[in-house]
Structures are given as structure tokens and as C-alpha cells.
Amino acid sequence: xxxxxxxxxxxxxxxxxxxxxxxxxxxxxxxxxxxxxxxxxxxxxxxxxxxxxxxxxxxxxxxxxxxxxxxxxxxxxxxxxxxxxxxxxxxxxxxxxxxxxxxxxxxxxxxxxxxxxxxxxxxxxxxxxxxxxxxxxxxxxxxxxxxxxxxxxxxxxxxxxxxxxxxxxxxxxxxxxxxxxxxxxxxxxxxxxxxxxxxxxxx
Numbered sequence: 342x343x344x345x346x347x348x349x350x351x352x353x354x355x356x357x358x359x360x361x362x363x364x365x366x367x368x369x370x371x372x373x374x375x376x377x378x379x380x381x382x383x384x385x386x387x388x389x390x391x392x393x394x395x396x397x398x399x400x401x402x403x404x405x406x407x408x409x410x411x412x413x414x415x416x417x418x419x420x421x422x423x424x425x426x427x428x429x430x431x432x433x434x435x436x437x438x439x440x441x442x443x444x445x446x447x448x449x450x451x452x453x454x455x456x457x458x459x460x461x462x463x464x465x466x467x468x469x470x471x472x473x474x475x476x477x478x479x480x481x482x483x484x485x486x487x488x489x490x491x492x493x494x495x496x497x498x499x500x501x502x503x504x505x506x507x508x509x510x511x512x513x514x515x516x517x518x519x520x521x522x523x524x525x526x527x528x529x530x531x532x533x534x535x536x537x538x539x540x541x542x543x544x
Contacts (some may be wrong), residue, residue, distance in 0.1 A: 344394040345438040357417050361482040366424025366514045380411040388420040392427050409440035418421040438463040443492030447484050454498035461503050471522035478542040496532050508534045
């Protein structure tokens with residue numbers, strides 16, 4: 342079972358298979374593994390198992406620890422925050438990043454932004470569309486079109502909490518003509534936009 346795995350210069354952390362989205366471009370729809378041999382978890386590891394696996398990989402050898410796997414990390418918000426607190430207590434200078442779909446508030450049923458204070462250095466939020474209907478067509482959230490406005494609200498809230506917040510869009514999943522609209526939304530939220538390239542796994 343793969344929990345912590347290296348990719349590039351970062352140590353990625355895989356804590357759940359659960360996700361409110363069913364994005365058509367997600368690598369998990371193409372293969373069992375890409376960044377690691379198999380990222381599907383046979384069960385959800387305990388918070389202690391997550392921490393122990395990260396510590397066993399020598400996190401200070403990496404530029405950052407990144408919560409990002411085949412599921413949405415905020416589906417296990419309390420456990421993720423526990424691990425972050427333990428890591429920050431041991432390694433105060435260790436950068437921690439969260440890659441998220443921005444639906445934490447919907448998942449938890451409350452404003453989650455204050456929970457991240459002092460624990461996350463970077464929060465990367467997948468924007469992926471310029472309208473609620475466009476987002477639902479691409480990402481197919483279980484929350485419907487509400488997901489898009491929720492992720493924008495989440496971004497505005499966490500940018501007051503975390504040192505760095507960024508939006509991302511995957512090129513090729515929406516028309517290039519909509520990228521300017523995504524940039525305008527990002528600008529209105531006061532959040533930088535990063536355009537990522539679509540990952541197509543060659544079989």
C-alpha cells in the first residue's frame with residue numbers, strides 16, 4: 342500500500358481513495374498508478390501510519406511534503422491536519438502543500454479555512470473551468486454546480502490564511518479560449534493561475 346511516495350523533488354502523501362469529483366481527465370481513470378506503481382489504497386491508513394510512513398522517508402530530504410494522491414485529501418481533513426501539526430512540530434521549516442479540488446467546506450459542512458492556519462505553506466486549488474456548468478461538465482462533482490462557487494469562496498478564505506494559494510487549470514480539458522476567462526476569475530479572487538499540461542498515460 343503506497344502512502345508516501347517521491348515525485349520530482351517532493352514527497353507526496355496519498356491518504357484516501359475518496360473524492361467528490363469524477364473528473365474525466367483524472368489519471369486515476371487511466372491507470373492504477375502513475376507517480377507510483379499503485380496508488381489505490383486497499384484501506385485508508387490511520388493517521389499514525391501516515392505520519393510514520395512520511396517520517397520513514399526522511400521528509401527533510403525533499404523540497405516539500407505534498408498531500409495529493411488518487412483521492413481528495415480534505416475528505417480526511419482532521420487526519421491530514423493531525424499529520425501536518427506533527428510534521429510542523431518536528432520540522433518547523435518543512436514546506437507543506439495541499440493539492441485540492443477546493444471543496445473542503447462542502448465536505449465538512451463548514452468554513453474550514455481557519456483550520457489551515459500555520460500548517461500549510463501552499464494550497465493549490467484545481468479551478469478547471471470558468472463557469473459552474475462548465476465545471477460540472479468537466480469535474481462531475483457530487484455537489485453539482487454548487488461546487489464551483491464553493492471552491493471560489495474557499496480560495497478567497499484560505500488566501501487570508503496560507504502564505505501561498507494558487508489556482509490551476511489543465512490545458513486540453515477546456516477550450517483554450519476559456520483560459521482567459523479562468524484568468525479573469527483568478528484575478529478577481531486575487532489568486533495566481535497556473536496552467537498545467539494534460540497527462541495522457543501511454544499504454
